[in-house]
Amino acid sequence: MSGKVLDVSDLRAGYGDVEILRSINLHVGDGEIVAIFGSNGSGKSTFLKVVAGLLRPWGGSIRFMDEHIEELSPEERVRRGIALAAEGRKLFLGMSVEENLLLGGWIRRDRVKENLERVYEYFPQLREKRRALAGDLSGGQQQMLSIGRALMSEPKLLMIDELSLGLAPAVVDRLAQIILSIREREGISILVVEQEVSLALEISDRAYVFDLGTIVDEGSSEELLRRDSIRKTYLSLM
């Protein structure tokens, strides 16, 4: 393998006639945490949807573990090792927490018990609430469930959309810790879309800045954190 789990080049996509992504070039290395940030409507979530297969690209290539996946169904991509904790969570709100997790393990039914135990170790709150309806959880718990459900499929690439959106700061800190420990223990790659730039740069190794469907800046997170343009535009620091 080239060392790249995900390698996207010249990707274009949109809805109807409206082009949202124009020529995106992005990669995620083995075991890397990569963050995407940028203003609203810059195409971050759309990008994750295209990688997960929920939206067909107009052009360009997506390679996962050195294989082209543009034509594959979302289901097949899950099987190959891509999992998305989606925007709006896409949970089964009328089912219990545990049923949501079990369904997350649909393609790994043989190992569902071990995986369930593993997810409960990351998120003890979910164990306590395992009989509760997903729809009755707090926002933070739903985000945990969404990430936990994604982990149930034993992904090689975990994508998380809008990690901190609408969550209390204490919950966000906790989630950030858990994400770091997931990477450490699972050795998987993580691609996270995050509005909150300081958080995005804090948990990631590298980051991409999206604006109007293109990448306007990229680099290691440490470097971006020091860069004046980033500090001025996104961190309101001088």
Added chain:
Amino acid sequence: MDLLLQLLLEAILLGTFYAFLSLGFSLTWGVLNILNLAYGSLVVLGSYLAYSLFNAVGVDPIVSLPISFAVGFVLGLLLQVSFVNRVIKLEPFMVLILTFGLDILISHTLNYFFKADIRSIDVPYAEGSFIVGNLIVSEVKLLVFLLSLILTALLFLFLRFTWTGRAIRAVALDVEGARLVGISPERVFALTMGIGTGVAFLSGNLYGILQGFTPFDGGLLTVKAFLVSVLGGLGRVESALFGGLLLGTMEIFVSFYAGESWKLFASLVLMILVLIFRPRGLMGGKYYGEA
């Protein structure tokens, strides 16, 4: 008092059958979001299958239940793959036209082969009735009640506790969410149509045991399945049971006190009232996903 108890007994026996009858209809409605207007005719097709197996080959109508389900399942799968999948991407209205056409096709084909005479499956071991206290229990009604109850319970357990059942409920709740965990909604759609039609055939088999039937009973059976689904609320096996018992009670009491001819009228009035005041059904569940 005895009369009241007798009527209640009849209502429970009939209502449980209605509940099972409606399950296939409401399952495809809840999961695929289509109203299958051919449902009643598929039920009647199941009656004629059981009838033919019994009269031509001598297969006991209880033994024929698994055969009914298998034939219905395969037919439903084929219908989904060859017709519904092609039409479902268009307007929902097109599915109505498709199933309406199918309804006409089935009833007239049956009429061609079997004529419009009333047929029935006479179970030799359940022809009479017995008395408990002051209640008269018809053996054939009791038999159909017990079979309906068992089959309803099986479907409930299947949806609740098996991987496939879970996948069906997941698709009913959130199609994209299902894709994200690796479930193929297209496969689940086909499977659900298979199970729904299998249940239609099973109901037809029971219907044939319960009473006489003709090729044109389908329309009324579709209305009953629709009524039960709306009364109980689309959604759960328990809702169907509730809706079925309500419709059964209604029919028995109205028939007895007002006359047989008011039965359908009263049911339809009830349905209109529910649609106006509680459009999500009296139980108000949402689709087959909810726990």
